[in-house]
Every structure is written in structure tokens, then in C-alpha cells.
Amino acid sequence: ERRHPIHIGDDLTDESVFQALAERGIGIYVGEDTVEDRETSAGFRLRNPDEVRTFLKRITARD
Numbered sequence: 001e002r003r004h005p006i007h008i009g010d011d012l013t014d015e016s017v018f019q020a021l022a023e024r025g026i027g028i029y030v031g032e033d034t035v036e037d038r039e040t041s042a043g044f045r046l047r048n049p050d051e052v053r054t055f056l057k058r059i060t061a062r063d
Contacts, residue, residue: 018042
């Protein structure tokens with residue numbers, strides 16, 4: 001079973017973690033900004049905390 005660290009953040013201070021995880025983990029930026037508004041090193045984006053909750057429920061659900 002392979003495991004990968006996940007970091008979810010919404011601030012400029014999260015960028016160093018997103019950069020560190022680029023090779024071996026998953027970085028998720030949370031914010032409603034468009035790509036033109038804010039560049040990020042995160043590989044994924046979610047718009048708001050509701051989307052974060054939905055994402056976390058899906059990845060932790062047991063069939």
C-alpha cells in the first residue's frame with residue numbers, strides 16, 4: 001500500500017510545503033482566486049472549506 005502526504009492550505013506560508021511535496025506528495029490550495037489572481041505550487045485547487053470537507057470524506061470513505 002502506497003501512502004502520500006497531503007497538505008491543504010490557503011495562505012502564502014503554505015507555498016514552501018507545496019513546493020516540498022511536489023515530488024512526493026499532494027499539495028492542495030484552497031481559495032476562490034483564479035489562476036491569474038494567485039499562482040501556487042500546489043498541484044490541485046479547491047474553492048472553499050466545503051469542497052475540502054467533501055474531498056476528505058471521499059478519500060477516507062470505506063466501501
